[in-house]
Amino acid sequence: MARGEGKVVSKAELAVDVSPPLLRTVGQLMSLIGGLRGPGYRLRLSAAFVLTLLGKVLAVFSPLVLADGINALSEGDARGALPVFIGLAGFWAALRFASTAGPQIRDAIFQPISEEAQRRAGTRVFTHVHSLSVRFHQSKRTGAVYRTIERGVRAIDFLLRFLAFNIAPTVIELLLAAGVLGVMYGWQFSLIAGLTVVIYAWITFGVTEWRLKHRREMNEADTEAAGRAVDSLLNFETVKSFAAEDRESERYDRALASYAHAAVRSNTSLVMLNMLQTLLMNVGLVGMVLAAGYLVASGPMGPGDITAVILIMTNLYAPLNILGFAYREIKQTSIDMEKMFVLLDENPDVADAPDAKSLKPGPGEVMFDNVNFSHEGRDQGLDRVAFIAPAGKTTAVVGPSGAGKSTILKLLFRFYDPASGAVRIDGQDLRELTQASLRGALGLVPQDVVLFNDTLRYNIAYGRPDATQAELEDAARGAQLLHFIESLPQGWDTRVGERGLKLSGGEKQRVGIARVVLKEPRILILDEATSSLDSGTEAEVQDALEHASRGRTTIVVAHRLSTIANADQIVVLDEGRVVERGTHAALIAKDGLYAGLWKRQAEEPETVAAE
Secondary structure, three states: OOOOOOOOHHHHHHOOOOOOOEEEEEEEEHHHHOOOOOOHHHHHHHHHHHHHHHHHHHHHHHHHHHHHHHHHHHOOOHHHHHHHHHHHHHHHHHHHHHHHHHHHHHHHHHHHHHHHHHHHHHHHHHHHHOOOHHHHHHOOOOOHHHHHHHHHHHHHHHHHHHHHHHHHHHHHHHOOOOOOOOHHHHHHHHHHHOOOOOOHHHHHHHHHHHHHHEEEEEEHHHHHHHHHHHHHHHHHHHHHOOOOOOHHHHHHHHHHHHHHHHHHHHHHHHHHHHHHHHHHHHHHHHHHHHHHHHHHHHHOOOHHHHHHHHHHHHHHHHHHHHHHHHHHHHOOOOOOOOHHHHHOOOOOOOOOOOOOOOOOOOOOOOEEEEEEEEEOOOOOEEEEEEEEOOOEEEHHHHHEOOOOOHHHHHHHOOOOOEEEEEEEEOEEEHHOOHHHHHHHHOOOOOOOOOOOOHHHHHHHHOOOOOOOOHHHHHHHOOOOOOHHHHHHOOHHHHHOOOOOOOOOHHHHHHHHHHHHHHHHOOEEEOOOOOOOOOHHHHHHHHHHHHHHHOOEEEEEEOOOOOOOOOOOEEEEEEEEEEEEOOOOOHEEEEEHHHHHHHHOOOOOOOOOOOO
16 A cells, blocks of 8 residues: 555445444444443443343333232221331332332433543544644535534433433333233233234334435535524624625525424324324223223222223333434434534544654655645646755745645645655655654644734744743743733733734734744745735735744745745745746746746836736
8 A cells, every 4th residue: 555545445344234234333433432441431331231220120110019009908998907008109100200210310320431432532533633644624614513412412412311221221111010000900901902002113113214315405405504693603704805795694594494394294204193193092002991990899909909991001101202202313313423423434534654653853844756636626736846845945936826836845844745745854755754753743824824812922822832922022021022912901911813803914913923933843834825915014024034044954946036035045936847946046047937027027117927
């Protein structure tokens, strides 16, 4: 396997998974959370199971106690039987309370396990999404990805609880109830109960399968609406500048309308299912009461036994109803988790080699060694690009739009791997290094610095979270930002807003510079760091950049050629190839592409020629 192409898929992995969907989902879930091991977890699980089973047993047998009390009251002397009835009724009430309190205590005991499972799964999925390559993130909507994770993690609690405490215990309760009815009152009661359960399950499973397509439609519409909302809100400045608020509202409304339409169909089908279930329950209950009434009239049963039969059937219907609900929700929960598992199945385009090493210390020389690369679906990319950025020197990369300048930086960060050739730092092939050590040696100041919606302190310290306050101030001073921070009412604790929108363009750039200065990277990368600024702000930021680049390898991608005229080396790209290389003076004297771009900018200062 070539390096950077992901893992090799074995024949076993290519084989079709023929296990039932629910079992497959449970298997994926248990693998995802890595088992439920922790302080006291085994004891908590055992206690939860015992409480669940105890509640089920008490729910089945407690009505028999009340039946004995009623029969005693009806058969004997009223005054003599009353104390017996009161005692048995009190005992029945205590058993009934215990049967309902047990599951409540169980839920409290199980809660830490559920929360740990959700935390572990959520963190693992979040980490995996961050590990995916640039290509994945560029092709997905952030809001849609977040909603997929949110729904999948939320479904974990439900699935764990119902699998552990409802499915098997409910089946046990159904068997117990049918057995008690048959032994105590006759086979006909077991027959009625059994037929009711079988028909109920058949109707529930059949209708639920039909309803699943509506739930899928709901999920897809919900994801689409969330994606559109987040996309629109993140780009609110563009929306306002084009006076497109109404248009965005209409797009969002259409997405919500699709969700509402799917939700109505889903809820309508649920109403139909509930009506069928209720009808079946009442038919079974009426049949049971009629059979009990006949046996009371003919002598074998007493009045209290009718009460016991009704209570047992009522208790039987409660888990039966939960069983239907559990089946519906487990199937729907599986759909919610389905897309989350699809995320986990995504493999990064670029991955660390099994024997990847950390980047060794060195001066910071960067070499592009006959690199060929093209983006997926495009013919043009980089064609045999070869140059060296000397350690401790400034190398500028310029050229027309589409020449491959940004691709150079993406390959240097190893967001992509070259099709052939190699990118090296201090002689080390990037594909043989861990991505963490590589990117730890690089510091980027992009054209548009994007900040977290947090404080200035958090955003600057992002370059090195363990930095001291003195180090933060030194970095801010080097970026010509310290005076600005100290002039703010909240100083370092000033929040910068979504994507840093509370700051001006120049202030954001200086925060980005301070963040990189604090990181102290071996190699500094400036990706058109001043191209979007006015001339006055550009001069201030340029001074900060020169201070930051002093003594370290610097690679600059620039539109404005005047900002890189003093570079130690200028590499000129055109259509993915290196067409010129040298100092500013040498390239001007050569009168080639670079000289033409320089002349054009000199004649039209406001025009960005070297796009």
